Amino acid sequence: MSNEISPFTSFGVTSGLGRAIRLRRLFGVTGRALVVALDQAVPRGVAPQLAAIEKTYQDVKAGNPNAVTVTRGVGGSLFAGDPQPLPWILKASSFSVDFHATIDAAIGTVDDAVRLGADAVAVGISAGSKVQPQMLEMLAATVGRAAEVGMPTVCHAYPSGELWGERKNSPESVLYAARAAAELGVDIVKTWYTGSSASFAEVVAGTPALVMVAGGAKADTDQEVLEMADSVMQAGAAGLTFGRNVWGAENPTKMIKALRAIVHDGATAGSAAEKLA
Ligand SMILES: O=C(CO)COP(=O)(O)O
Numbered sequence: 715m716s717n718e719i720s721p722f723t724s725f726g727v728t729s730g731l732g733r734a735i736r737l738r739r740l741f742g743v744t745g746r747a748l749v750v751a752l753d754q755a756v757p758r759g760v761a762p763q764l765a766a767i768e769k770t771y772q773d774v775k776a777g778n779p780n781a782v783t784v785t786r787g788v789g790g791s792l793f794a795g796d797p798q799p800l801p802w803i804l805k806a807s808s809f810s811v812d813f814h815a816t817i818d819a820a821i822g823t824v825d826d827a828v829r830l831g832a833d834a835v836a837v838g839i840s841a842g843s844k845v846q847p848q849m850l851e852m853l854a855a856t857v858g859r860a861a862e863v864g865m866p867t868v869c870h871a872y873p874s875g876e877l878w879g880e881r882k883n884s885p886e887s888v889l890y891a892a893r894a895a896a897e898l899g900v901d902i903v904k905t906w907y908t909g910s911s912a913s914f915a916e917v918v919a920g921t922p923a924l925v926m927v928a929g930g931a932k933a934d935t936d937q938e939v940l941e942m943a944d945s946v947m948q949a950g951a952a953g954l955t956f957g958r959n960v961w962g963a964e965n966p967t968k969m970i971k972a973l974r975a976i977v978h979d980g981a982t983a984g985s986a987a988e989k990l991a
Pocket residue numbers: 751753754783870904928929930931955956957958959
């Protein structure tokens with residue numbers, strides 16, 4: 715046996731290789747990703763497209779996003795019979811429609827993510843909520859366990875707490891939420907768009923993690939969705955995690971292809987719109 719030390723020598727017995735392989739499945743070699751979130755039923759209600767989750771998943775899959783985000787129940791039902799499932803992120807916490815919009819509760823674990831074959835585990839925090847400290851504890855515990863087993867972590871970090879007052883939705887509040895998640899050691903931070911490329915570039919610059927953006931409420935037109943995506947990528951983000959503006963689009967498959975062109979091929983909103991035709 716050779717005594718040479720190779721860069722791969724210890725990877726077989728550490729969690730580092732597992733984390734690296736999973737991140738590579740999600741972000742390829744470019745470090746960019748388009749993720750489609752299908753986890754809104756518990757926090758936002760059962761939209762018709764989420765009720766018909768099997769069809770919606772097939773439409774999404776046909777657009778070839780880098781991954782989907784789902785809860786363990788939906789993941790179990792979608793992927794068990796799929797010979798070639800998409801890479802996926804387990805949503806392991808949730809807030810609750812209308813009643814508890816600023817409290818994320820644990821609804822899954824890092825060990826579920828391992829058992830179910832997920833490529834990352836996602837937990838949400840509502841920054842500025844009265845129970846922010848408890849959510850930070852949940853996130854810290856998730857990051858700690860994920861590090862032990864080589865599972866990348868995602869934080870849906872929103873400044874949705876009731877304590878912001880007039881500063882809610884401000885670029886300052888978005889930076890705070892994103893930065894809090896990064897401070898806890900999260901790999902991927904997903905947060906709200908700030909409304910302009912310049913202000914979002916400050917969020918990216920102040921957040922030492924891969925930064926992604928949520929799509930938010932359904933936009934009036936597809937073009938608005940593409941313009942937001944273009945502006946987010948111009949700001950230096952690692953990608954998009956869009957839900958309602960993808961599965962709620964008239965043609966989710968075409969919307970994904972248009973967004974892919976922006977995220978992966980550097981297309982502008984104008985040129986990507988050709989893929990919607
Ligand atoms: O990741 C998301 C929800 O978990 C993003 O969803 P929306 O794009 O619908 O805001």
